[in-house]
Amino acid sequence: MNQTPIVKTLHWPHEDACQAYALSLSANVHLRHAQLCLHGDLGSGKTTFTRHLLQALGVSGRIKSPTYAVVESYEVERGGTPLFIWHFDFYRFKDPQEWEDAGFRDMFATPGLKICEWPYKAAGFLPQPDLEMALQVNADDSRTVTLSAHSDNGRSLLA
Ligand SMILES: Nc1ncnc2c1ncn2[C@@H]1O[C@H](COP(=O)(O)OP(=O)(O)OP(=O)(O)O)[C@@H](O)[C@H]1O
Ligand SMILES: [Mg+2]
Structure with missing residues (x-):
């Protein structure tokens, strides 16, 4: 059984800490198929x-x-195999028809890494994420980041 806690809090005093966390997360193999x-x-x-x-x-x-554009997609080589990545920003997402027409349904059904900004604007369409990250700006411009896992894969990403 996965014993990793399901919530973790980080403090990023500056963008360097954000970069360092991104670097450590990038080494986690569970990102290969994660939302x-x-x-x-x-x-x-x-x-x-x-x-x-x-x-x-x-x-x-x-x-x-x-x-x-709502989505930007990428393909990189990781460990000799391709990794597909989709970066979504649903801030301007309004039309439910777009979910089908733009192929978003297919993207979420394809193995790869999906990263979503403003997910609540596409609530009802998005599958359950593996990991949620909530960023809060503090008075000193540092960031408090709350990570919550919603699947075994998400817990493994927190490990
Ligand atoms: N600790 C930190 N972590 C991340 N970004 C930081 C930090 N401190 C300062 N910043 C700055 O805050 C800004 C964040 O802008 P960014 O576009 O990433 O925000 P966003 O959440 O994507 O906004 P939007 O909702 O408009 O898409 C950048 O200019 C970045 O350099
Ligand atoms: Mg943004």
Whole structure:
């Protein structure tokens, strides 16, 4: 049985700590087939964390915020096999028809890493995440980050 706690709190005094956490998470094999949901106000660091994670996973070149396109996709080589990554930002997601038309249903059904900003804007469509990350901005501009696991895979990501 997986004994990893289901909730963990981190403190990121500066962006360096966000980058360091992204780097350590990138080494976790359970990311291969995982859904991460990122919560937090505008400017709390969801895209910044995602950029550090994608860079640590080997994505090179510019990592665009998917605010307008809703999704940006990537493919990297990890351990000799391809890893597919989808970075969603549902801030502007409104039309349920888009879920089918844009192929989001198929993306969530395909093995790979899915990272979602503003997941509650697509509530009712999104499957249960493996790991939720809530970013809170403190008065000193540091971040308090609460990680919650919702599956065995999510617990393994917290280990
Ligand atoms: N500890 C920290 N962790 C992450 N980002 C930080 C931290 N401290 C400062 N920042 C800064 O906060 C900003 C976060 O912006 P970012 O675009 O990542 O936010 P976001 O949560 O994706 O916002 P949006 O909801 O608009 O998409 C960046 O400029 C980043 O450099
Ligand atoms: Mg963002």
